[in-house]
Amino acid sequence: MAVETVTLPMTPTPSRASRLRPAVRVLGVPGLLATGFLAVIVVVAAAAPWLAPYDPNLPRPLEAYAGPSGAHPLGTDALGRDLLSRLMYGARVALAASASIIVISTVVGTAVALVSAWVGGFVDAFVSRVLDILFAVPGIVFALAAVSVMGPGPKGVVAGLAVGYTPYVARVVRGAAMREVRMDYIAAAWVQGRSGTAVCLRHLLPNLKSLIIAQAVSSLGFALIDLSALSFLGLGVQPPGSDWGLTMRAGLDSALRGHAGEALSAGLCIALLVASVIVLGDRLSQRAEERA
Amino acid sequence: MSMLTIEDLVVRVRSQDGPRTIVDGVSLDIERGEALGLVGESGSGKSITARTVLGLFPAGSQVSGRIEVDGFSVLGADRRGLTALRSRRVAMIFQDPRAHINPVHRIGDFLTEALRRHLGMDRAGAARRAVGLLADVGIPDGERRLRQYPHELSGGLLQRVMIAAAIAIEPDLILADEPTTALDVTTQSEVMAILGELRTQRGMAMLFITHDLELAAATCDRTAVMYAGRIVERQPSKSLAQQPLHPYTSGLLGSRPSIETVAHRLPVIPGRPVAAFEAGEGCAFAPRCGFALDRCHRERPPVEHRLEGEVACHRHEELTGVLAGEPIAAPTGAPVERSVDV
Amino acid sequence: MSDQVIKVEGLRKVFPGHGGAPDVAAVDGVSFELGAGESLAIVGESGSGKTTVARMLMGLERPTSGLVEVCGRRRSTGRPTTRERRRRGREMQLVFQDPYLSLDRSQRIGTIVETAIRLQFAVGRAELRSRTAALLEQVGLQPRHAELFPRQLSGGQRQRVAIARALAAEPSVLVLDEAVAALDVSIQAQILNLLCDIRDSREIAYLFISHDLAVVNQLCERTLVMRRGAVVEEAPTRELLTAPTQDYTRRLIAAVPRPGWVPIRSTA
Numbered sequence: 001m002a003v004e005t006v007t008l009p010m011t012p013t014p015s016r017a018s019r020l021r022p023a024v025r026v027l028g029v030p031g032l033l034a035t036g037f038l039a040v041i042v043v044v045a046a047a048a049p050w051l052a053p054y055d056p057n058l059p060r061p062l063e064a065y066a067g068p069s070g071a072h073p074l075g076t077d078a079l080g081r082d083l084l085s086r087l088m089y090g091a092r093v094a095l096a097a098s099a100s101i102i103v104i105s106t107v108v109g110t111a112v113a114l115v116s117a118w119v120g121g122f123v124d125a126f127v128s129r130v131l132d133i134l135f136a137v138p139g140i141v142f143a144l145a146a147v148s149v150m151g152p153g154p155k156g157v158v159a160g161l162a163v164g165y166t167p168y169v170a171r172v173v174r175g176a177a178m179r180e181v182r183m184d185y186i187a188a189a190w191v192q193g194r195s196g197t198a199v200c201l202r203h204l205l206p207n208l209k210s211l212i213i214a215q216a217v218s219s220l221g222f223a224l225i226d227l228s229a230l231s232f233l234g235l236g237v238q239p240p241g242s243d244w245g246l247t248m249r250a251g252l253d254s255a256l257r258g259h260a261g262e263a264l265s266a267g268l269c270i271a272l273l274v275a276s277v278i279v280l281g282d283r284l285s286q287r288a289e290e291r292a
Numbered sequence: 293m294s295m296l297t298i299e300d301l302v303v304r305v306r307s308q309d310g311p312r313t314i315v316d317g318v319s320l321d322i323e324r325g326e327a328l329g330l331v332g333e334s335g336s337g338k339s340i341t342a343r344t345v346l347g348l349f350p351a352g353s354q355v356s357g358r359i360e361v362d363g364f365s366v367l368g369a370d371r372r373g374l375t376a377l378r379s380r381r382v383a384m385i386f387q388d389p390r391a392h393i394n395p396v397h398r399i400g401d402f403l404t405e406a407l408r409r410h411l412g413m414d415r416a417g418a419a420r421r422a423v424g425l426l427a428d429v430g431i432p433d434g435e436r437r438l439r440q441y442p443h444e445l446s447g448g449l450l451q452r453v454m455i456a457a458a459i460a461i462e463p464d465l466i467l468a469d470e471p472t473t474a475l476d477v478t479t480q481s482e483v484m485a486i487l488g489e490l491r492t493q494r495g496m497a498m499l500f501i502t503h504d505l506e507l508a509a510a511t512c513d514r515t516a517v518m519y520a521g522r523i524v525e526r527q528p529s530k531s532l533a534q535q536p537l538h539p540y541t542s543g544l545l546g547s548r549p550s551i552e553t554v555a556h557r558l559p560v561i562p563g564r565p566v567a568a569f570e571a572g573e574g575c576a577f578a579p580r581c582g583f584a585l586d587r588c589h590r591e592r593p594p595v596e597h598r599l600e601g602e603v604a605c606h607r608h609e610e611l612t613g614v615l616a617g618e619p620i621a622a623p624t625g626a627p628v629e630r631s632v633d634v
Numbered sequence: 635m636s637d638q639v640i641k642v643e644g645l646r647k648v649f650p651g652h653g654g655a656p657d658v659a660a661v662d663g664v665s666f667e668l669g670a671g672e673s674l675a676i677v678g679e680s681g682s683g684k685t686t687v688a689r690m691l692m693g694l695e696r697p698t699s700g701l702v703e704v705c706g707r708r709r710s711t712g713r714p715t716t717r718e719r720r721r722r723g724r725e726m727q728l729v730f731q732d733p734y735l736s737l738d739r740s741q742r743i744g745t746i747v748e749t750a751i752r753l754q755f756a757v758g759r760a761e762l763r764s765r766t767a768a769l770l771e772q773v774g775l776q777p778r779h780a781e782l783f784p785r786q787l788s789g790g791q792r793q794r795v796a797i798a799r800a801l802a803a804e805p806s807v808l809v810l811d812e813a814v815a816a817l818d819v820s821i822q823a824q825i826l827n828l829l830c831d832i833r834d835s836r837e838i839a840y841l842f843i844s845h846d847l848a849v850v851n852q853l854c855e856r857t858l859v860m861r862r863g864a865v866v867e868e869a870p871t872r873e874l875l876t877a878p879t880q881d882y883t884r885r886l887i888a889a890v891p892r893p894g895w896v897p898i899r900s901t902a
Contacts, residue, residue, distance in 0.1 A: 183730065185739075188736055191722075192749075193723040194753060197714045
């Protein structure tokens with residue numbers, strides 16, 4: 001047998017770029033940038049006590065309205081508090097509160113949706129009706145109601161928004177779960193005698209996982225906006241605590257006195273975080289759709 | 293001159309792992325008024341071959357070779373040329389008529405659109421013509437049907453509407469892509485009968501794509517069998533069924549159960565059908581073939597003329613007669629399928 | 635008779651018509667019996683009600699009226715408990731038409747088969763492993779397939795997994811709803827042979843729902859022809875194919891393509 005020489009195409013040596021390729025395929029370049037930005041914010045928030053140059057709540061009246069300088073990279077506010085430190089601590093509140101809202105509403109909404117889709121019949125009809133009613137009420141209204149009962153502060157706002165977000169999650173997940181339940185593999189599980197719990201946890205949940213995560217990430221963006229709005233209105237974190245919404249509120253007064261930095265920097269923080277979360281959420285939903 | 297000539301057609305489509313060959317050197321021709329059956333399993337490339345004739349292929353595909361419809365070169369044609377081809381010369385019938393008829397338009401709109409646009413008929417004339425066309429495909433109450441919506445018609449009726457639309461432009465060539473696969477057997481019989489009648493009355497040529505070798509053999513003048521993007525055998529239908537030249541054809545004939553006889557176990561072709569890009573350098577069918585020799589795995593067999601047809605098999609001469617109606621020797625052990633990684 | 639595994643009497647299913655349309659009787663007074671180890675085919679075209687019969691037998695659809703008895707026990711039409719469903723699973727299992735929809739895409743093949751075994755039998759880890767391997771082998775798959783996900787398998791292989799999953803419960807009856815209709819010709823023959831081998835190796839009855847007379851002829855001793863919800867004719871398959879007594883059966887047979895076949899228009 002004659003042996004032929006076969007020229008193999010050159011295999012490029014793995015570079016950093018090619019190691020990043022799987023991530024680019026999953027998230028796309030915008031998604032990757034958004035994830036990077038999110039990671040930075042999370043690290044800064046987690047390490048704020050060590051990273052922040054000053055105590056965010058300590059007033060230094062002599063340094064009020066200081067412009068950006070080596071000592072205060074973003075300047076100070078009306079009470080002379082370091083703006084950078086306040087924004088860093090504010091990130092803690094923004095992330096913790098929005099994450100709590102999303103975790104609570106996702107867990108409750110998913111549970112309601114799966115049970116409703118699996119049991120079907122009048123249970124599903126009842127659940128859908130209740131969801132429709134709740135859906136008509138904006139989340140902010142729930143937050144206002146919660147604050148009026150529990151008093152102003154992050155706890156009431158989180159509880160109210162979590163209730164407000166649950167119907168969104170439940171509706172989206174229920175729709176997808178209904179499609180899933182009609183598939184033959186669920187009928188096969190039913191025929192075999194799998195319990196309802198097993199069907200929900202072992203079949204429905206794994207197959208809806210990517211959709212639920214995508215939905216949660218997208219909602220995170222809206223939760224951040226609602227949270228900031230409520231703080232801006234003075235219903236969330238109370239002074240002297242640090243919170244972006246609160247900083248914006250204070251920054252509005254400062255801006256009227258000609259010091260726009262405070263409002264601008266807080267606003268920019270909110271906008272960038274919301275934008276990156278939404279970009280990421282969109283990308284994840286797209287992936288979930290492609291895979292379904 | 294032939295109605296349709298395809299020469300050395302190669303189609304590569306884009307995929308995540310680079311271009312993939314789906315059709316790999318297909319050549320065929322159809323005479324005026326002739327029906328050619330193109331038979332193959334999934335992945336054989338039969339549908340893509342038919343679509344390529346109309347210049348319909350997925351974006352980013354690489355297509356090479358030559359396709360001529362009555363002397364008109366399809367692959368080199370511009371947009372206007374293709375539109376003229378599709379609207380006057382060549383009509384296509386698809387497997388699932390529901391996916392190709394707009395559900396919000398009435399049957400009448402669907403049927404008269406082509407008549408008005410391509411043949412320049414007025415509304416009343418087109419409607420009269422449409423009723424006549426429906427009668428031709430065995431739908432007597434055409435006027436009522438024209439006012440109905442697609443969802444009000446059964447699959448069989450809708451497929452007849454598709455055929456009516458196809459013949460409306462009085463094409464010279466019909467490309468029928470599994471037109472009866474989604475239909476019941478009795479409806480299939482009627483649709484095939486209608487297609488046959490219309491073809492002979494109007495002298496239309498047809499390329500009939502199907503997975504059903506018996507159906508093609510019974511309804512087409514000649515039948516070609518595709519495997520892994522290549523035509524492995526082509527013969528007049530009658531001799532193909534009685535005396536297949538390629539082991540794959542013979543395997544297909546043998547593995548299909550019959551209503552006339554019962555075998556305790558069917559003779560099977562082991563493994564699963566592969567697409568062109570999955571095939572090795574030798575004969576694509578060799579891994580599944582009971583007659584394969586060393587050479588079959590190494591060298592791709594050329595297409596050779598044989599009797600009244602063509603065959604691509606290294607051993608076709610020794611196997612002539614051996615294969616006649618006879619199934620491939622049953623393989624020993626459990627059939628092994630290779631898995632595909634997406 | 636005691637060795638009857640399925641007895642159906644006067645089975646009826648009426649679907650409410652929507653948009654003011656009259657109600658539709660998808661299944662209208664169907665009766666038949668299936669003996670242990672026997673193979674019965676229900677043949678019909680679309681809209682004949684054959685699949686609805688299968689779904690009612692499995693409890694996936696609630697009969698409007700009629701009696702269903704499986705393994706000597708009458709099946710109530712109420713919503714069964716999980717326990718009851720599990721018990722029924724040992725009597726009768728189902729193989730679906732489309733192997734792309736009937737397997738959970740997020741589960742490995744091994745998990746799918748193991749779960750089906752664990753639902754019916756209290757077995758230890760080692761026993762579970764060996765039983766799974768044995769089932770996969772019986773349907774012509776290899777041990778390595780247990781590690782794969784459904785998307786990594788071909789259609790034929792998936793249908794083998796679906797059959798293994800159904801056999802895991804060691805049922806007395808296997809209902810096959812167009813189980814080979816979606817497969818390529820060469821794969822169809824492999825699966826038909828597999829079904830034939832399974833019947834040779836264990837005591838199991840088949841209820842084979844199909845539109846394909848040739849496939850039915852290959853696998854079933856007896857055939858029941860349905861049309862528009864009702865039984866047209868029931869006879870041993872050979873007899874039905876060679877000497878049909880009903881016009882509709884004759885038309886069905888005449889429509890099957892074969893050498894020398896000429897398609898005919900039944901209505902001019």
